[in-house]
Amino acid sequence: TQIGLGYLPLVLIAIARPALTWAAIAVILIGYWLTFAVYPLPSNDFDYAAVGVNADWRHLQDGFAAHWNKNSNLAWRVDTWFLNLFPVEQPFTHNRGGYSTLSFIPTLATMLLGLIAGRWLRDSESAKLTLRRFAIAAVVGWAVGYTLDATGICPNVKRIWTPSWVLVSGGWCFFVLGLLHAVCDVAGYRRWAFLFIVFGMNSIVAYVMEWFMLDFVHENLDRHFGEDWAVSLVGPIYEPLLVGSMILLVVWLILLWMHKHRIYVKI
Numbered sequence: 001t002q003i004g005l006g007y008l009p010l011v012l013i014a015i016a017r018p019a020l021t022w023a024a025i026a027v028i029l030i031g032y033w034l035t036f037a038v039y040p041l042p043s044n045d046f047d048y049a050a051v052g053v054n055a056d057w058r059h060l061q062d063g064f065a066a067h068w069n070k071n072s073n074l075a076w077r078v079d080t081w082f083l084n085l086f087p088v089e090q091p092f093t094h095n096r097g098g099y100s101t102l103s104f105i106p107t108l109a110t111m112l113l114g115l116i117a118g119r120w121l122r123d124s125e126s127a128k129l130t131l132r133r134f135a136i137a138a139v140v141g142w143a144v145g146y147t148l149d150a151t152g153i154c155p156n157v158k159r160i161w162t163p164s165w166v167l168v169s170g171g172w173c174f175f176v177l178g179l180l181h182a183v184c185d186v187a188g189y190r191r192w193a194f195l196f197i198v199f200g201m202n203s204i205v206a207y208v209m210e211w212f213m214l215d216f217v218h219e220n221l222d223r224h225f226g227e228d229w230a231v232s233l234v235g236p237i238y239e240p241l242l243v244g245s246m247i248l249l250v251v252w253l254i255l256l257w258m259h260k261h262r263i264y265v266k267i
Contacts, residue, residue: 002161003111005104010111018119021112028109029163033154036067036162039074046072051094065152068162075100075160098159106161113137113170117177127186134178141171198255205258205265209251217247 013024042048049055051071060069067073071094079100083092117134124130145167148154154164184190199206221229221243230239258264 001101002104002107005101006108006111009108010115013112014115021116025109025112028105028112029166032106033163036074037064039067039077041066042069042072048072051076052096061152061155063152065155068155068157068160070098070159071095073100073160075102078102100160103159103161106163106166109163109166110161110170113166113173117174121181127181131178131182131186134174134181138171138175138178141167141174145169145171195252198252198259201264202255202258204267206251206255209254213251214247217250218243221246 013021048057048060048071053060053070053072057070060066070076076094076098079095079102080092082101116137120130120133124133145156145164148164149156149168154162156162156165156168158165158169180193184193226232230242234242
């Protein structure tokens with residue numbers, strides 16, 4: 001939903017002047033932060049339990065940072081109005097994970113950072129310039145994002161995609177992409193990356209498969225080896241890791257077959 005709702009404005013901004021991309025990111029991040037900041041703080045007697053937040057929820061913030069508390073912020077309030085406009089069996093009161101519809105707005109800023117990264121890779125005059133840009137973007141994203149979080153001006157909250165999270169996660173993406181660009185494209189060490197190429201060439205398929213392969217593979221493994229086969233092998237702590245690895249292997253083998261037959265799903 002976050003990607004889907006943001007895709008149309010992303011395309012419209014992409015076909016405009018490149019300078020508009022940076023301006024759009026600034027407007028989105030500052031404007032989204034400001035709307036949360038001016039929304040009233042939850043009262044001292046706010047019933048967090050009624051919106052799915054336990055009394056011992058350790059991430060509840062005090063002071064100014066409380067503007068972004070789970071299921072008491074602006075995005076939560078919009079959802080309690082918007083989602084109840086549709087026919088529902090019972091009134092919507094909260095999302096258990098704290099996710100919200102409005103998160104597509106700051107997610108658009110993340111998508112625009114990806115657009116910028118793609119332009120740098122495509123249009124840069126030299127690899128050295130590209131790597132310098134990635135390094136600067138990473139450092140700036142980290143510095144601003146972590147500072148906003150540490151000072152309580154804007155906490156890093158992935159589930160509602162706060163502006164500081166856009167900057168911090170964007171910084172890490174620029175760093176990793178720059179590192180991979182240096183290793184794979186500049187230095188030419190690519191053979192090691194074949195495992196990831198199989199995923200990357202059909203990333204949409206991999207993303208969609210995760211939603212239905214998880215239960216499908218898990219049920220078939222339980223059917224053939226018994227419900228407790230993973231626990232008996234590695235114990236309850238590492239059971240999710242083992243099962244997840246098996247599911248990942250099945251997905252990768254399917255993607256490998258598609259790759260060998262040059263079957264690619266793209267937008």
